[in-house]
Amino acid sequence: MTIPTLRREPLHLPAAHLGEESLLPVPDGLLEAPFELGDDLPVELQEGAQIGPPRSVHPYLLQDGYDRNRHPAELDSLVLDNGILQARFLPGMGGRLWSLVDLATGRDLVYANSCVQPANLALRNAWVAGGVEWNLGTKGHSVHTMAPLHAARVEGPDGAPRLRMWELDRIRRVVFQIDAWLPAGGRGLHVYVRIENPNDEAVPMYWWSNAAVEQRPDLRVLAPTRRAYATGYDGTVGEVPVPVAEHGDHTWPAASPRAADYFYALHGQQQPWVAGVDGTGHGLVIASTARLHGRKLFCWGNGPGGRHWQQWLSPDGGEYVELQAGLTSTQFEHVMMPGGASWDWVEVYADVAADPDLAHSQDWDVAVAHVADQVAALAPPERLTETLSAARALADQAPEQLLAAGSGWGALEREVRRQTGERWIDESSRPFPASTLGSEQHPWHRLLTEPGTDPFADADPALPPSSYVCGPPWVELLHQVPPGWLRDYHLGVLAHARGDLQTARDHLHTSRGHRRTAWAARAEARVAAEQGEPALAVDLLTEAVRLAPTQPHLLLEAMSAALAADRPELALELFDAAPVASRRTGRVRLLEGTAALRTGDRARAEAVLASDLVIPDLREGERSLSDLWHDVFGAEPVPARYDFRMA
Structure with missing residues (x-):
C-alpha cells in the first residue's frame, strides 16, 4: 500500500x-x-x-x-x-x-x-x-x-x-x-x-x-x-x-x-x-x-x-x-x-x-x-x-511545517483582542505569525501598540489609504489621535460601514475641512447618494475626479452618478477630459455609449458598440451590454459577444 x-x-x-x-x-x-x-x-x-x-x-x-x-x-x-x-x-x-x-x-x-x-x-x-x-x-x-x-x-x-x-x-x-x-x-x-x-x-x-x-x-x-x-x-x-x-x-x-x-x-x-x-x-x-x-x-x-x-x-x-x-x-x-x-x-x-x-x-x-x-x-x-x-x-494539534502565509489581519486581530480583553482562539494549531503583519496592517498596528502617536501624520493626501478596519475598538482608538484629514476620513468610513449616515457625513465633511482630498469627497458622495441627494453626490464625485484625475474608479463612479442624476452631458464631459488610459477601459466606454445615446448622439453610441467592447468584470446577471444594444439598434439581434442574458 x-x-x-x-x-x-x-x-x-x-x-x-x-x-x-x-x-x-x-x-x-x-x-x-x-x-x-x-x-x-x-x-x-x-x-x-x-x-x-x-x-x-x-x-x-x-x-x-x-x-x-x-x-x-x-x-x-x-x-x-x-x-x-x-x-x-x-x-x-x-x-x-x-x-x-x-x-x-x-x-x-x-x-x-x-x-x-x-x-x-x-x-x-x-x-x-x-x-x-x-x-x-x-x-x-x-x-x-x-x-x-x-x-x-x-x-x-x-x-x-x-x-x-x-x-x-x-x-x-x-x-x-x-x-x-x-x-x-x-x-x-x-x-x-x-x-x-x-x-x-x-x-x-x-x-x-x-x-x-x-x-x-x-x-x-x-x-x-x-x-x-x-x-x-x-x-x-x-x-x-x-x-x-x-x-x-x-x-x-x-x-x-x-x-x-x-x-x-x-x-x-x-x-x-x-x-x-x-x-x-x-x-x-x-x-x-x-x-x-x-x-x-x-x-x-x-x-x-x-x-x-x-x-x-x-x-x-x-x-x-x-x-x-x-x-x-x-x-x-x-x-x-x-x-x-x-x-x-x-x-x-x-x-x-x-x-x-x-x-x-x-x-x-x-x-x-x-x-x-x-x-x-x-x-x-x-x-x-x-x-x-x-x-x-x-484539530488542535500544532502543525509540523508552515507551507504558505495568508494575510496579516489575523495577527492584528489577536493584538486587538489582547488590548480589549476579548476572547480569542488557541493559536497552537492555527498560528497567525507576527511576521505576516505587513504594510496594510502597519498604521493600525502602530495605532494599537503606540499610544499617543499619530500613524497618519505623514500620510500623502494625493494617495488613497491602503487599508481599512471595522469594529468599535478602532473607533475608540481613532478618537485618541489628533484631528486630521485621514483620521476623520477613517472615522467617516467606519460610521458609513455601520449605517450611521449622519455621523459619517459629519466626519467626512470635517476631513475635507482639514484638507480637500479625492477620497473624502468620494466617500461623502456615496453617503449623500444613500441619503437621497443625487445632485450633491454628482458634485462631490466631480470634485474627486478633479483632485485625482488618473483614478479610473473615480471616473466610473462620477459618470455613473451623472447618468443616475439624468446629466448625460456631464458624463460625456468627464469622459472627454479623462486621461487616455482611463477612457480605454471597457466599462467606461459602456458609460460613454449610454451617455451619448441619452444626449441624442446615436452615431457615437454606435461607434462604441462597433469597437468590440470588452468589459472584463461584467457582473453575473448583468444585462448592460445587451440593453445598450437594444436601445441603439432596436430589434436587431444582440451579437453573441454582447449576449450574457440569463433569462
Whole structure:
C-alpha cells in the first residue's frame, strides 16, 4: 500500500493577472440582491432568510484590477497523493481544490479549468471557475476565494499527512480551518472543516463548498429527495418536484433550457449526499456528516447567455455544472452561530463508481437507492462519525511545517483582542505569525501598540489609504489621535460601514475641512447618494475626479452618478477630459455609449458598440451590454459577444 504524501509542486497554466485591489472602500453594499421567497416555502427557510447578511463586504477591498489577457504563469500548489487519488490545492487562491485525479485512469473527478481567468462573480468581484471552493460568512462567492490562506503540514495519527489551511474572516470576526487528507488505501478525499466564533455575541453564519464537475450530455445529478427549491434569474424561489418539473427532468443539467439552482431538501438525513454520474457510471459524489445538510445543483443552461458565460469563464474550452454542500437548505439563509461556539463536520469527495444502467434508470427511486448504496459503501455513516471524532481530536494539534502565509489581519486581530480583553482562539494549531503583519496592517498596528502617536501624520493626501478596519475598538482608538484629514476620513468610513449616515457625513465633511482630498469627497458622495441627494453626490464625485484625475474608479463612479442624476452631458464631459488610459477601459466606454445615446448622439453610441467592447468584470446577471444594444439598434439581434442574458 502506497504511503500518502504531501508535497509542494508548481502548477503551470495560462493566467490573467489578478491586478491590484481597488483602494476605494465600499461600505454601502455590493452584496447580491435578495430573491423573492414564496409564501409556500417552509417556515425555517423563511426565518433563515430573514437573518441579515452584513451591510457590505467592508473592510475588504474589491479585486477588480484583472483583464482578459492570459500569459504563462506558475502557481504554487500543494499536492496530496495516496497512490489512488491526487488532490491539488492552491493556497494562494482561497485554498481551492483545483483537481482531484484518479491516478489509475487519469480522470479528474472535478472540473479543472485549463486556465485562470477571473470574472465578476464573487463578493469582492474576482472569481475563477473550476475545482472546489470554500465559501464562508455570507451569501455569495467568498471574500477569500481569490486571496491567500495560511497553510501547514500536520502529521495524522495514521501516518497520512494532512494539509491544514486557515484564515480570519474579518466580516464575522471568526476563524475557519480546513484539514484535508487522503487516507492510505482510501478512495475518497476527506475534508474536515471547523469554524470557531471567539466573540461573546452570536454571529450569522454561512458555509457552502462548491464543486465544479464537467458538464456532459450523459451526466445525471442525483440526491436522495423528491423535493427541491428552484431559483431562476427572474428573482423568485419556489418548490419543485424531483426529478421532473415544469421544464422537464432537471436532473440532466446539459438539457436545461436556462440557468437555474436546485436546492435539494435533505434536512434530517444522517448522511446527506449529491452525485453526478455519467454514462460510464463514474463521477463525483459529495457526502458529509449531518451538520452540512444542504445540497445544490447549479447549471448554466443551454441558452445563448449560459453558453456565453461558460466560454467567458473557461475561454480555453470546457463546460461545467456545480454540485454544492452547505450549512442550510438554501443559499438565501444564514444560521446564528452562538458566541464561543465551534462548529465542525467532515466532507468526502470520491468517485461514485455506480452501475450506469441503475443510476440512469427512469425509475427515480431505483436510481437513488443504487447510488445511496454506493455512497454508503464509500463512506459508511458510522465510519464518517468516527472520522469526525478523530479529526476533531487532531484539530488542535500544532502543525509540523508552515507551507504558505495568508494575510496579516489575523495577527492584528489577536493584538486587538489582547488590548480589549476579548476572547480569542488557541493559536497552537492555527498560528497567525507576527511576521505576516505587513504594510496594510502597519498604521493600525502602530495605532494599537503606540499610544499617543499619530500613524497618519505623514500620510500623502494625493494617495488613497491602503487599508481599512471595522469594529468599535478602532473607533475608540481613532478618537485618541489628533484631528486630521485621514483620521476623520477613517472615522467617516467606519460610521458609513455601520449605517450611521449622519455621523459619517459629519466626519467626512470635517476631513475635507482639514484638507480637500479625492477620497473624502468620494466617500461623502456615496453617503449623500444613500441619503437621497443625487445632485450633491454628482458634485462631490466631480470634485474627486478633479483632485485625482488618473483614478479610473473615480471616473466610473462620477459618470455613473451623472447618468443616475439624468446629466448625460456631464458624463460625456468627464469622459472627454479623462486621461487616455482611463477612457480605454471597457466599462467606461459602456458609460460613454449610454451617455451619448441619452444626449441624442446615436452615431457615437454606435461607434462604441462597433469597437468590440470588452468589459472584463461584467457582473453575473448583468444585462448592460445587451440593453445598450437594444436601445441603439432596436430589434436587431444582440451579437453573441454582447449576449450574457440569463433569462
